[in-house]
Amino acid sequence: MKKTMMRFTLLGMLLSVFMPLCAQEKKIIHVGTDKLDLVMQVSEKGRLYQTYFGEKLKYPQEYQNLNWWVNASSDGSVVRRGWEVYSGAGNEDFFEPAISVKHNDGNRSTYLHYLSSETQSVPGGVETIVKLRDDVFPVEVTLHYVAYAKENVIRTWSEIRHQEKKPVVLSRYASSMLYFSRSSYYLTEFSSDWAREVQMSTQQLQAGKKVLDSKLGSRAALMMDPFFEVGFDQPAHETQGEVLLGTLGWTGNFSFTFEVDNVGNLRVIPSINPYESPYELAPNTTFKTPDFIFTLSSEGKGQASRNLHAWALKYQLKDGDKPRMTLLNNWENTYFFFNEEKLGALMKEAKDFGVDMFLLDDGWFGNGEHARNNDNAGLGDWEVNHKKLPGGVPALIKYAKEAGVKFGIWIEPEMVNPKSDLFEKHPDWAICYPNREPYYFRNQLVLDMSNPKVQDYVYGIVEKLMTENPEIAYFKWDCNSPITNVWSPYLKEKQNHLYIEHVRGVYNVLERVKKNFPNLPMMMCSGGGGRCDYEGLKYFTEFWCSDDTDPVERCYIQWGFSQFFPAKAMCAHVTSWNRNTSIKFRTDVASMCKLGFDIGLKDLSENDLAYCKEAIKNWNRLQPVILDGEQYRLVSPYETNHMAVNYVSQDKKQAVLFAYDIHPRLYEKLLPVKLQGLDPEKRYKVTEINLMPGRKSTLKEEGKVYSGDFLMKVGIEALKASQTTSTVIELVAE
Numbered sequence: 242m243k244k245t246m247m248r249f250t251l252l253g254m255l256l257s258v259f260m261p262l263c264a265q266e267k268k269i270i271h272v273g274t275d276k277l278d279l280v281m282q283v284s285e286k287g288r289l290y291q292t293y294f295g296e297k298l299k300y301p302q303e304y305q306n307l308n309w310w311v312n313a314s315s316d317g318s319v320v321r322r323g324w325e326v327y328s329g330a331g332n333e334d335f336f337e338p339a340i341s342v343k344h345n346d347g348n349r350s351t352y353l354h355y356l357s358s359e360t361q362s363v364p365g366g367v368e369t370i371v372k373l374r375d376d377v378f379p380v381e382v383t384l385h386y387v388a389y390a391k392e393n394v395i396r397t398w399s400e401i402r403h404q405e406k407k408p409v410v411l412s413r414y415a416s417s418m419l420y421f422s423r424s425s426y427y428l429t430e431f432s433s434d435w436a437r438e439v440q441m442s443t444q445q446l447q448a449g450k451k452v453l454d455s456k457l458g459s460r461a462a463l464m465m466d467p468f469f470e471v472g473f474d475q476p477a478h479e480t481q482g483e484v485l486l487g488t489l490g491w492t493g494n495f496s497f498t499f500e501v502d503n504v505g506n507l508r509v510i511p512s513i514n515p516y517e518s519p520y521e522l523a524p525n526t527t528f529k530t531p532d533f534i535f536t537l538s539s540e541g542k543g544q545a546s547r548n549l550h551a552w553a554l555k556y557q558l559k560d561g562d563k564p565r566m567t568l569l570n571n572w573e574n575t576y577f578f579f580n581e582e583k584l585g586a587l588m589k590e591a592k593d594f595g596v597d598m599f600l601l602d603d604g605w606f607g608n609g610e611h612a613r614n615n616d617n618a619g620l621g622d623w624e625v626n627h628k629k630l631p632g633g634v635p636a637l638i639k640y641a642k643e644a645g646v647k648f649g650i651w652i653e654p655e656m657v658n659p660k661s662d663l664f665e666k667h668p669d670w671a672i673c674y675p676n677r678e679p680y681y682f683r684n685q686l687v688l689d690m691s692n693p694k695v696q697d698y699v700y701g702i703v704e705k706l707m708t709e710n711p712e713i714a715y716f717k718w719d720c721n722s723p724i725t726n727v728w729s730p731y732l733k734e735k736q737n738h739l740y741i742e743h744v745r746g747v748y749n750v751l752e753r754v755k756k757n758f759p760n761l762p763m764m765m766c767s768g769g770g771g772r773c774d775y776e777g778l779k780y781f782t783e784f785w786c787s788d789d790t791d792p793v794e795r796c797y798i799q800w801g802f803s804q805f806f807p808a809k810a811m812c813a814h815v816t817s818w819n820r821n822t823s824i825k826f827r828t829d830v831a832s833m834c835k836l837g838f839d840i841g842l843k844d845l846s847e848n849d850l851a852y853c854k855e856a857i858k859n860w861n862r863l864q865p866v867i868l869d870g871e872q873y874r875l876v877s878p879y880e881t882n883h884m885a886v887n888y889v890s891q892d893k894k895q896a897v898l899f900a901y902d903i904h905p906r907l908y909e910k911l912l913p914v915k916l917q918g919l920d921p922e923k924r925y926k927v928t929e930i931n932l933m934p935g936r937k938s939t940l941k942e943e944g945k946v947y948s949g950d951f952l953m954k955v956g957i958e959a960l961k962a963s964q965t966t967s968t969v970i971e972l973v974a975e
């Protein structure tokens with residue numbers, strides 16, 4: 242045994258003998274993974290403080306050496322202030338709280354005291370449950386932390402309850418709170434818009450607050466994504482340095498507050514956005530916050546992303562362990578203009594093309610003056626359009642069967658066009674002001690999902706389609722409008738609950754869908770990537786990253802989303818956006834995620850068709866590497882004129898390298914791409930795949946065998962000097 246170890250074991254024994262006697266033993270709560278420790282301590286006055294969050298401490302005995310307080314004055318005098326784990330408004334802390342409660346007597350302060358804690362094992366991890374209670378008011382908060390040991394991910398949420406006589410009003414209800422003391426903090430945010438999802442930008446946090454939030458209700462991530470990165474002491478780097486990645490599992494208004502206090506410490510507060518949502522909590526009912534999911538890596542954000550990917554595939558993403566279907570979508574090919582024969586022909590083409598499924602998009606429903614021939618009418622009327630499709634969905638399924646492909650269908654069930662039978666019958670089912678002229682986003686309104694009758698109706702859309710057509714193999718579930726005209730006819734005087742109850746209503750429906758149709762894969766879509774959160778992904782097998790399928794833009798978008806989501810969750814389709822780029826470049830970009838096509842196959846040349854068929858076969862063969870392997874981001878499009886990413890299978894016997902040349906400069910110096918994650922001892926054969934018909938690889942390394950060590954230290958000359966070209970390389974261990 243090493244000397245230091247012996248010393249600490251001895252110390253541990255001594256401590257365990259003497260501590261009870263000196264009554265000085267600190268009450269410690271520890272949440273740990275293989276590489277991380279989050280340590281909390283109960284102060285002499287019974288309050289709970291975070292004393293450590295960082296790389297795992299080797300000797301648990303030393304948790305006792307941590308102090309609950311930090312010096313909170315900048316002039317050197319000792320002012321003790323703790324990092325209260327769930328800080329209440331009105332207490333002696335002068336910064337942003339986690340919780341704010343207006344009690345029955347009007348008092349607005351909350352001082353939470355430690356009551357008890359316990360642990361239990363849950364799938365993949367250990368859950369720590371900590372109970373806190375105000376010492377004056379009967380208000381309780383239960384903190385939950387699930388630590389996933391191997392993945393180094395922590396999922397945390399809080400539950401608020403009380404036994405006051407009348408409802409209390411919650412105006413803050415954070416999921417959790419984390420504190421950091423470092424020299425500097427660099428926040429990477431992901432701002433968005435239609436066709437411009439996940440634009441990454443980084444800034445140093447200075448004293449005061451920075452808030453990332455959404456007030457859109459539904460399609461909530463349209464302008465800001467519900468995730469962030471913080472680099473400590475330096476901007477988040479791919480392979481080195483300490484980085485925090487966090488995301489909120491909430492398909493509605495979210496907020497992340499980053500506050501640097503007077504002594505340069507940072508607190509991070511993830512929450513449902515309390516904007517316009519003071520919540521009246523009745524006695525003996527529980528307010529459960531959404532999950533905050535986070536990881537901390539001391540080896541850069543690449544490792545942090547892999548932590549989240551591994552966790553998501555095992556424990557969160559619907560069917561994370563199952564393969565995915567390639568598909569042909571008709572949206573950009575036909576828009577609203579199709580009929581049975583046309584679709585039947587497309588299904589045959591899909592089969593010949595080699596994809597698994599045909600996905601029928603918008604425009605198949607609504608009749609008479611509410612026929613869905615543009616986005617003006619029909620949403621809400623989920624009856625097949627008899628003019629376009631006289632045989633209904635059953636005829637389409639018959640076509641699909643004959644062609645030999647699966648059949649999937651688009652719905653946007655949470656929405657209604659004022660021009661619809663549904664709106665004429667139930668105007669009070671839509672969220673809309675009773676006394677103002679409504680304004681419309683994409684000519685539609687959002688259904689009031691807080692209303693249980695509306696929930697039944699929305700669930701009924703899926704149930705009816707599935708009962709009548711059990712062979713429907715897939716849904717693309719869209720959501721194109723934020724909540725506009727923010728008034729719920731159902732909630733009446735409780736309008737302040739609308740943003741929250743609406744999202745809960747959506748989950749009620751999704752829960753029923755998942756329970757009754759457990760094997761139904763679904764795409765979460767929201768006018769592109771307006772919904773992309775991990776609570777949604779409990780119900781959806783994948784999400785649509787963006788309507789922007791220009792492969793150049795997609796490089797940035799897929800790079801951005803890959804920070805938080807595994808390739809398996811990210812749909813990427815080959816389309817006609819940016820026709821200046823080759824079909825090879827477009828397909829190679831889409832192949833690093835879940836591959837699909839949304840393009841008129843008739844418009845493709847013979848060569849392009851042959852190339853695509855080959856690429857689909859390759860992608861299917863390599864699904865276990867791309868979708869289930871580990872991802873390494875090698876060359877950033879944000880920092881260079883190229884992008885490169887490699888995937889390595891779990892057993893490290895196979896790898897795929899995707900290298901893209903976006904806009905290289907003339908005579909630019911091209912560096913070899915150094916791979917990551919290979920087994921240095923294994924020898925890998927290098928083969929370029931996805932070549933245009935008749936083309937031979939010009940790779941220097943083609944057909945040769947190299948050790949993983951060599952490939953990671955010297956690399957492959959995979960980058961080129963030409964605009965929008967790509968190289969896909971398969972590596973197989975001998």
Ligand code: GLA
Pocket residue numbers: 572602603651719721766767768769785788
């Ligand atoms: C949204 C989706 C598109 C398509 C259209 C149909 O914009 O993002 O992929 O389904 O709706 O109206």
